[in-house]
Amino acid sequence: MSTPMRTGAAPTTQPAPVGPPFGFSASAGPQPAEVSARIADACRRRDRGILALPFTSPEYRDIQRKVDELLRQMLAVPPHFDILYMAGGASAQFALVPLNLLGQHGRALYVDSGHWARRAIGEARRYGDIAVISADASVIDSPAPQAALYCHYTSNETANGLQFRRLPATPLPLVADMTSDLLTASPDWSRHGLVYAGTQKTLGVPGLCIVIARRDLIAAPHPLTPRVMTYAALASAASRLCTPPVFAMYAALCMLEWIMGEGGVAIMQTRLTERAQAVYRCIDDTPALYRCATDSAWRSLVNPCFDLPDEATRQCFLEAAQTSGLRDLAGHPDVGGVRVSLYNGLSDQAVDALTGFMRAFAQGPRAH
Ligand code: PMP
DSSP states (O other), rough: OOOOOSSSOOSSSOOOOOOSSOOOOOOSSSOOHHHHHHHHHHHHHHSSOOOOOTSSSSHHHHHHHHHHHHHHHTTTOOTOOOEEEEESHHHHHHHHHHHSSOOOOOOEEEESHHHHHHHHHHHHHSSSSSEEEEEOHHHHHHHOOOOOOEEESSSSSSSEEEEEEESSOOOOOEEEEETTTTSSSSOOOEEEEEEEESTTTTSSSSTEEEEEEEEGSSSSSTTTTOOOOOOOHHHHHTEEEEEOOOOOOOOHHHHHHHHHHHHHHHHHHHHHHHHHHHHHHHHHTTTTTOOOSOGGGGSSSSEEEEOOOOOHHHHHHHHHHHHHHOOOOOOOOTTTTTEOOOOOOOOHHHHHHHHHHHHHHHOOOOOO
16 A cells, blocks of 8 residues: 555544434434434323323324334235234344244254354243254255244344355245345245344444244244234234334334435445445455455445554544544454444434545544
8 A cells, every 4th residue: 555554643633523323323223304303303292102001002003003014015014924013122022033933852953154143043042952053165065954833043243344245045934034134125925934133233323123924934922922912912912902102103204204215225235335335445445454354255234344454543443433423333342342333213414424535544543
């Protein structure tokens, strides 16, 4: 590299803010301004405000019905799949999937692709006979035949910045944790038996988990599965066996209507691909400063992860970014490095600000 590249040096000038603060957190996705304004209005409303809306009211039922219709339409969910709405996050599903699908003596296959897959595996082992395969291309392209009821994989490893570009080649029904990439592509329903995702990243706020399950797979749960967490019971009660997370459901509706208005999942996918390419271009154009350890065939579009040559340079990058209004770029605590999260609600300005900052940082102290 011929440019005077930054390594380890403290900034000599304070970087100028690049615009309004932009958040790149992996744990919670941003909402577009019109979506947050709509949610705020619904909170302020004196009559039938969303914070005190009874789940038994026709207004709430209408919200849930619209969420249902939008998900079915945008993800092309076939009629023999139920869509369930459950309180809590995806971690609860790590236990609820084996409880609902394996019955008392079932066996399942899990693909170990990183942090969240291992969390799912650890929990599933408490409830079933779990076989694990690695996410190496040679293994997932021709996994050994397994007498198992399903194959679980994590479509996007949020912590590791790794994403499945093609599905594991098993004949088993696939179960996918899509917490960080639901509504960024259309799942192949002929291969999937169940998909689940917490809504806080790509379609709303924390508190709601969406489970889309093939009806025949959820007919024989473990008898000790709590009733309010039994998929078949939820399906037959329109997910209203107990109070659903009303506010999170409304936020999901606002995000879904926004995504629909933007042009649906296809547009989210195109936008995400372009944004990820812009970030990876910055990384690849400056290999002496930015290093992405993920094999290019597995690079996540949603959470590009990279690192800098040493701790001091990384710290300098993160501090300068923070001062410039680019927040929450530190990698997952178990992985380290830098992580950019490009969830659906992120603005073009945020991505432009980040890539501009990355290029300027590579030029040296006074360039950004
Ligand atoms: N799976 C994936 C892929 C995730 O990214 C996360 C959260 N970052 C989870 C599961 C866990 O979600 P929650 O904390 O909402 O249970």
